[in-house]
Amino acid sequence: MPEAKETVLEIDLGNLAHNYHFLRSKIDKDVKFLSVVKAHAYGSDSVVIAKKLQELGTDYFAVAYVEEGIRLRENGIIKPILVLHPQFTHFEEIIEHCLEPNLYSEKILRSFISTAEKLNQKNYPVHIKFNTGLNRLGFDQPEIPKIRELIKNTSTIKIASIFSHLAASDDWQERDFTVGQIDLFRKMTWELVADLNYEPILHICNTSGVINYPKAAFSMVRSGIGLYGFGNDKTVDPQLKPVVTLKTIISQIRKLDKGATVGYNRVYKVEGPSRIATLPIGHADGINRIYGKQKAGVIVNGKYAPIVGNVCMDIIMIDVTGIECEEGDEVIVFGGPQHAVKFAEAGGTISYELITGVQRRVTRKVIPE
Template sequence: MPKARETVLEIDLNALTHNYNYLRSKLDKDVKLMAVVKAFGYGSDVAGIAHKLTELGADYFAVAYTNEGVALREAGIETPILVLHPQSSNFKAIIDHCLEPSLYSEFVLREFIQTAEKQGQKNYPVHIKFNTGLNRLGFAEKETGIVRDLLKGSEAVKATSFFSHLAASEDWREREFTLMQIHTFRRIAIKLYDELGYRPFLHICNTSGIINYPKAHFDMVRSGIGLYGFGNDKPEDEKLKPIATLKTIVSQIHQMEKGETLGYNRAFKASKPTKTATLPLGHADGINRQYGNGRAGVFINGQYAPIIGNVCMDMIMVDITGIDCAEGDEVIVFGGPQHAVEFAAKGNTISYELITGISQRVKRILVNN
């Protein structure tokens, strides 16, 4: 790959293909795969990711908010798109762009039915979410009668799927709780199948659910973090390939004498002669202050250079004492020699927060397209 000449996030579509195929290999051939591409494709390049996943055969996409679904439609994506957290003010836009809402409470279900009726819709596809223990969004089991009555009381909408979300599918210590969620979901679905007289398809498994609970794949599974190369478990991480590599360059090199200080609040003080490099990215780019003062570092010409001093808005400084490098040389923040999980852990956070937090001002480049 060409060397970086500015701060860029490289998105490797070969790695995406590998991850997609690995996850597909876990599924029976009749189980659909929903690709979760919310938050700009987990901080990557949502249009590029979605087009590649369409080519690979993804059956559905999922986004968090309506504007994310609209952006995919405007990028030419025709695959069905589930909006996981729609707001009633956007229901007309959902219908206008042929998006499919997750309806998770009596209020939103009534509001969407009302909007669909005003728009002259018939059997508009909706997805009904049930809360089986995450306690975030979803109808409670005791509210199945409300769901039944509202769905049977209008021809404007029809349930395409019932779904729920696992709270701790990656944690074997919570296996009993996860199995309880799965059994509750199955019980709800069977009850509503009988009362509605038709069978919406079912989905509850996220990436870790795909891997750890194959008997709960039902009709479809949803994968987000796994597609981007993270398995929430070290053995699974080794079978996946992170798609994103954050690169930057050395802007300037300084030679500090013993006793000199560096950066805001003089947070670093040289205890010996120290060579430093200034890099053009900072907390406005998603490399936040918790990574500073020696907690995390980068790689320059294959060697580790710790971040020193406080992270600035647009710059970080690293210790390059003993590293043979020059201004303009490429720097790898994560990806390649340093897994994003490792980098995130040094800031006491998780890969999800790190990769989705990379600012949109960082240029995205698709490679192996």
């Protein structure tokens, strides 16, 4: 594989396919699979990722916002797309682009019904979200009679799925709470569908749910972070393959004597003769200031090089003393020999925040399957 000549985020579609097949192997063949591609497919490229997943046979997609779904439609994605957090002002766009809204409160349910009626819709697919303990979006159990009444009194919409979101499916210490969420979801669903003459899709399992609670798969599962190579479990992570690798190059190497300082505010002082390399990547690219001051480091020719001084907007400095390297050499920020989880933990955060934070000015490079 050719070395990077600039800062690039490599997207490995072979690894994506591996993760998809691994996760599907954990569920029954008749259980549908929803692929979450919000936030630019967790910081990569939503169109590239969605096209590959559509080719692989995913049943559904999910995005956070309407504009994300429109982008997929405009780039050839024909599978159903669930919009997880739609806003009132975008309802007509949702219908125009055949997107499917998550309706999570009485106000938003009434509003979407009104829009659907105005646009002469019939049986437009919508998704109903229950709050079972995460306490973000969703209907609470006492609201079910009102939902049932509103749905029975209109022919403009039809429930495509009913779903909820597990709060701690990756934490075995919270097993009782998770089982309680699953049981409550089952009870709420029975209460809502009792009067329906059809069966909506049911889903509550996220990636960790698929792995730890496969019996709660119902008729569909959702996976986001798992598709990109992270299982939230040290026993599962080795079976997944990270889809993205962030690479950059050495711009310049400077020799410094003992006592010299590096970067803004002179926060790093070299303790002896040192070689300091500058890299063309900084907090404007998603490598935030939390990773500076030797908290995290990068890989240069197979060796670990700590980030020294404060992270700058477009530049970080690393200590390459004792490492054979020269200007123009490739540097791996995360991915490959340095797992993103390890890099993120060094800064006191999680892989989700790290990978979704890679900014759009970083060139995306697709590695085909």
